[in-house]
């Protein structure tokens with residue numbers, strides 16, 4: 247009798263912020279442990295250079311090459327507010343194509359499990375807080391990112407249809423704001439934490455003031471990429487339902503933008519002028535998401551304390567300034 251073939255886990259978008267965090271956890275957690283590599287398991291972290299997933303033939307070729315039994319699907323066209331507003335059709339179409347190709351190839355190959363990545367920005371604009379897994383389709387998303395949001399929402403619809411028609415085990419994860427090593431630190435088109443880290447780093451280097459846009463009052467939930475990586479690995483091994491799971495710190499762990507900026511000033515060791523430009527728009531005051539489903543199913547999880555995670559991220563950025571996405 248032949249032994250069962252080992253699991254091959256294909257991570258699409260394996261070169262990005264979340265993909266590299268999963269790689270880090272898989273390589274550093276003890277083999278055989280809850281979040282570590284299992285004996286005989288093979289992990290592939292694919293970049294867009296290995297195959298443009300907007301193209302069905304290249305997507306099929308990637309599945310043909312690695313024969314994955316499991317897929318963590320992270321690849322997406324992602325961007326900040328400005329890019330999302332300017333290129334709505336591109337965000338809609340590229341993400342629709344990527345998701346459709348990845349899921350259809352998994353269907354053709356009878357892949358055992360696919361976990362796709364959504365985002366809390368796919369939730370309705372007008373919604374009762376806290377966000378939870380039942381509210382994704384209860385109203386239109388915010389106007390600024392409707393292309394990206396609708397493409398991502400459709401993954402949940404596809405997962406249900408693949409399950410109902412073919413019995414496939416396809417599901418999705420919904421992370422809140424992620425930060426960590428390998429993020430996009432671009433000054434114009436990045437998320438708040440990497441953008442502020444880069445700004446503060448330059449202010450220190452050039453002896454200029456560190457100016458944070460807005461009042462600093464809005465609250466957000468930030469998840470460290472290495473923690474998120476563990477939660478994806480938990481889903482891969484222990485979660486077998488089509489309904490999505492929000493992967494986030496708790497509602498009681500919201501952090502204000504001022505707290506973020508203070509922590510960055512400390513981590514960068516910036517001693518110069520530090521102010522808030524209150525003439526700039528703040529965005530929504532808070533949009534809390536509940537992690538109750540996650541913690542109930544997992545039986546608890548210890549998140550890395552925010553200052554510690556931020557310190558690690560700043561250290562990575564300073565040490566890798568030449569090769570970081572800036």
Ligand code: NDP
Pocket residue numbers: 258259260261262263264265292293294295297298299300319320321322323324344363364365366420421422423424425428429430437
């Ligand atoms: P990154 O921008 O860091 O990485 C994106 C990844 O997708 C890269 O590996 C990139 O490959 C790959 N990719 C992009 N386009 C294609 C393509 N056409 N074909 C193949 N691969 C492609 O993203 P994150 O790691 O931040 O995000 C991962 C997932 O998490 C995404 O689905 C995103 O929507 C979601 N998410 C992210 C949040 C965040 O705060 N960052 C919050 C919530 C959800 P390459 O580098 O080779 O071009």
